[in-house]
Structure formats: C-alpha cells, structure tokens
Amino acid sequence: xxxxxxxxxxxxxxxxxxxxFRSTPSADTGMEKRKYTIVAHRGGAGLGAxxxxxxxxxxxxxxxxxxxxxxHLTADGHVVVCHDAxxxxxxxxxGRIEDLTLDTIRRLHVTVDGRATDMxxxxxxxxxxxxxxxxxLLIEIKRRKGEYEGIEEKVLELIRRYDAAGRVAVQSFNDTxxxxxxxxxxxxxxxxxxxxxxxxxxxxxxxGFSLFRPERYPYVRSFNFYYRSVPRSLPDKLHRDGREIxxxxxxGPEGIAGKPYDGIITNRPDLWR
Numbered sequence: 001x002x003x004x005x006x007x008x009x010x011x012x013x014x015x016x017x018x019x020x021f022r023s024t025p026s027a028d029t030g031m032e033k034r035k036y037t038i039v040a041h042r043g044g045a046g047l048g049a050x051x052x053x054x055x056x057x058x059x060x061x062x063x064x065x066x067x068x069x070x071x072h073l074t075a076d077g078h079v080v081v082c083h084d085a086x087x088x089x090x091x092x093x094x095g096r097i098e099d100l101t102l103d104t105i106r107r108l109h110v111t112v113d114g115r116a117t118d119m120x121x122x123x124x125x126x127x128x129x130x131x132x133x134x135x136x137l138l139i140e141i142k143r144r145k146g147e148y149e150g151i152e153e154k155v156l157e158l159i160r161r162y163d164a165a166g167r168v169a170v171q172s173f174n175d176t177x178x179x180x181x182x183x184x185x186x187x188x189x190x191x192x193x194x195x196x197x198x199x200x201x202x203x204x205x206x207x208g209f210s211l212f213r214p215e216r217y218p219y220v221r222s223f224n225f226y227y228r229s230v231p232r233s234l235p236d237k238l239h240r241d242g243r244e245i246x247x248x249x250x251x252g253p254e255g256i257a258g259k260p261y262d263g264i265i266t267n268r269p270d271l272w273r
Contacts (some may be wrong), residue, residue, distance in 0.1 A: 066136035225245065
C-alpha cells in the first residue's frame with residue numbers, strides 16, 4: 001500500500017509540474033499594449049502590510065482598477081479582512097479568527113518584519129468605506145467545510161449596505177461559496193479561483209481535483225488561475241464561451257505583457273501603470 005501511495009503521489013506531482021512549467025501560454029508580441037484589469041492583491045501587498053487600510057490606500061494611489069481582499073468571520077459574526085485563518089503571522093497575537101471576537105482582534109497590532117505597528121486588522125465595512133467608488137472590490141471568501149456558517153449572507157449584507165453590487169465581485173476556491181452567493185443574489189459577479197489545470201485533461205486542482213467544464217459554472221464570469229499554470233489554449237476557449245480569465249499572483253509585466261488574459265492580480269499594481 002505504501003508503494004502504491006508513493007506512486008500515486010509521484011504521478012500527481014508529475015502532472016502538476018508539467019502543468020505549472022510547460023503549459024504557460026507565450027506572449028503575443030502584437031498584443032503588448034493589451035489593456036488588463038489590474039487588481040491589487042491583498043490591497044497591494046508589495047506596497048505595504050497586506051490587507052490593511054494603509055496598504056489599500058497605496059494600491060489605490062498606484063492606480064489599481066480593483067482591490068482584492070480576503071475575508072473571514074469572527075466568533076461574534078463580524079466580517080474581517082485577513083489572508084490567513086489565524087492572526088499569528090500578521091499580528092502580535094495568536095488564535096483562529098473564528099474563535100476570536102472582533103473586540104479581541106481590534107486590540108491586536110499588525111506586525112511588519114516582526115515589529116508591532118499602529119495598524120489593525122480592518123473590517124470589511126471599513127474597506128468598503130475606504131475604497132468607495134475609487135475602484136472595484138474583489139472579495140475572496142475563504143471557507144472550509146463547517147467553517148464560517150453564514151459568511152455569504154454577511155458579505156452580501158455589506159455589499160447592499162454600501163450600494164456596491166455594481167463594483168464588487170466575489171471569488172473563492174470553494175464551489176459551495178460560489179453556489180451560495182449565486183442563490184442569494186444572482187446579480188453578484190462571481191469568479192472561480194483555480195490553482196492549476198492539467199494541460200491534456202479536463203481536470204483542475206482548487207484544493208482538490210475535479211473535472212473542469214465551464215458549463216458546470218454558468219454563474220462564473222471569470223476563472224482566476226495561478227499564472228504559471230494556464231494551458232496554452234485555455235484563454236481562447238474561455239473567451240469563446242463568453243468568460244474571462246485572470247492570473248495570480250504576478251509582480252511586473254515581464255513575461256506576461258501581451259498574453260491573452262483579461263486581468264492581472266498583482267502585489268505591485270504600480271509596476272503596471
């Protein structure tokens with residue numbers, strides 16, 4: 001059994017490596033001035049402390065078309081903006097967000113190079129107030145099975161409170177999140193996160209392996225792939241189906257400019273302007 005398991009892991013690893021490193025579409029030199037939607041990843045994480053109001057302000061100042069943030073639900077039902085499910089890496093505190101109240105999280109300091117700052121983990125409401133109509137907002141809902149029950153309703157409530165449906169998209173690796181958001185409000189733009197697709201098979205990996213057919217996702221407007229894992233023919237196929245494709249997480253335009261994508265999710269939006 002151990003030998004079989006090792007063989008299966010080796011095959012999966014080989015598939016992943018080929019998809020990641022041999023299938024990236026080449027640049028079309030005739031498209032080098034292609035207009036991309038530039039999305040500031042975690043607010044523009046190369047410009048400041050990720051997912052903070054200060055970082056978002058820098059992403060906006062850099063000319064980002066959209067700000068991307070990650071959201072979680074606190075123990076007392078507030079939507080807060082943080083990449084990880086815990087506060088350990090980004091603050092001077094520790095613990096899982098789902099186990100902490102908003103008041104507890106408010107007392108934590110965001111750290112930079114291991115040093116506490118005056119910055120705090122913001123709520124999604126504060127992000128809406130900060131961004132306003134200066135840019136679109138791409139909200140990634142991070143949710144595992146049995147976690148953050150009701151987070152989709154909370155996010156939708158905030159979208160409606162700030163009258164932001166026309167300038168917000170929700171993305172997730174989790175199909176259940178996307179299905180739930182679509183059921184709650186079909187007008188909300190939805191985007192599907194994917195880590196990689198096998199170049200020669202209709203299989204994707206988004207935390208688990210599954211068959212990939214765009215028609216399985218009639219409610220998804222854009223498929224957002226890790227930038228090194230896009231099979232050569234995929235962008236054209238998605239475009240023919242009326243869908244878009246974004247890639248993450250890219251730094252500057254080198255090796256990317258001119259490729260047939262619709263959006264770039266980047267830590268450095270300033271390098272794209």
